Amino acid sequence: MARVATHSPRTTPTNSIASPSRDDFAAMLEQSFVTQSPQEGQVIKGTIIAIENDFAMVDVGLKTEGRISLKEFAMPGIPANINVGDTVEVYLERVENALGEAVLSRDKARREESWIKLEKAFNDQTRVQGVIFGRVKGGFTVDLDGAVAFLPGSQVDVRPTRDVGPLMNQALPFQILKMDRRRGNIVVSRRAVLEERRAEERTSLVASLQEKQIVEGVVKNITDYGAFVDLGGVDGLLHVTDIAWRRVSHPTEVLSVGQTVTVQIIKINHDTQRISLGMKQLQTDPWEGVAAKYPVGVQFKGKVTNVTDYGAFVELEPGVEGLVHVSEMSWVKKNLAPSKLVTPSTEVDVQVLEVDSNKRRISLGLKQTQENPWNSFTSRHPIGSTIEGEVKSITEFGLFIGLDSDIDGMVHLSDLSWSQAGEEAIKAYEKGQIVKAKVLDIDIEKERVSLGVKQLEEGGKAEKSSAASSSSSSSSSGGGLRKNQVVTGTVTEVNDGGIEVELEGGVRAFIRRADLARDRNDQRPDRFGKGDKVDALVTTVDKASRKVSLSIKAKEVAEEKEAVEQYGSSDSGASLGDILGAALKKKTKKGDE
16 A cells, blocks of 8 residues: 555556646646736726725735725716726736735726826827816826826916816816826926917918908007907907097007907908908098198198107197198297197197198198298398397307397308407307397398498498408408309308308308209218318309309309310210319319429
């Protein structure tokens, strides 16, 4: 029996079949558990076999079942919806704990499953569903079907949102901005979804709009340059110049936030989706037929709407304004600021000077509605009469004397004294001093009065003077000048109309802008400065009024004509440059000799 007992399966003949022993069966069963049981750290499927005491008993095919809290099957704000017999995916943390139960987790299973789906959504740039369930520093926490993401406060809505309560515990779409699985970080945005949706709606709405279409909108925001109007999902700009035909200083004069307005679409830029709107386009253009309503030379009443450094705007009717330039405000007050002469909201009488309907401009005059003091001054103080006034200012070229009717007269240095040089004679005068002078010339067009102090001296004094003094006096009066004579003078004053020149002997002359050069581009007074020497041709000499007219242009034309006569015609083969060059060369050669 001992021999039989010592037999082993290995000594059994190959053609015999041996039954496995109890130990062999136990080893095979254990081996089947090892090979078939799932490994820890995996997501596996299980079946709910019971629900009791807020726990679900789940069978995952192990020796024992596992328990999972019902909270792990619920979404934030939504109770668990499971039943006995449901198949669920769970995460196997441990095959068996100290109580002999399998340790399972539904949260971790959902998290693992969610990460796979979220990574795919992040790579495909697709939206995901989530629920805002908590508040943290700088933002909120979002449950993305098991995975927890961070929602920055700036990404909740397109506008700053103070109360997020209505959005809590609701399934909302989100865009994943950033993912880091190793650190377990997910950043999402609801604002990106809203902006994308608004962009789609905006594109669709803009495509449905047409220029000149009349639509209604709500004033959304007001700025200094206009107002933004919401047209139902897309904003349009209503510029301040398109609110009304009249001048609108600020949009708040007409509009307010929240106001419903009817506007016309002026322009649509489909590339930038910018829309320009207008309100005045829905009203009759007051500039139609404005030239007939406001003919040149007729006087009208108007209201001052705006005062600037260069003049004042006067409203003739709502939407029609004209400019009164500072030069057209007063006959005599030339250096006063417009704000000293007129004030906004006051009514004034103006005269229409010019109308340009195409440019929507009307030039108005204020002084034309008043009596011209120059006319009455001329009748009261004819040339040759004596006048008295106060020295208003002393300049390098003479005295300015205040006369009646707010008119100023000028005594040039050369007209201060017969015996002294002007620079010396002017030292005897001071501001505020009352002086007498003789009226030498009145130019109403240029609004100038020329006075002389030395001309008040006895006539015999001039007659008894020396021959040299007599010659100087004759030159000063212009008697020594003749027409077509080329003279050299010194520039004493430069203004927009031309330049004033003083010739030898103190004779003064004015060269008009058109006579400054033959070339139109060179007819600019700013080319000259005080003290410059200029050569010009005497065009007129009026001994009675002591007026001398000069022209640089006439001198250039005369020189060119002379050169052509001496050196040939411009169409005989030689260029005008060759002709003038030869003339200048000959002139230089004569000077050297």
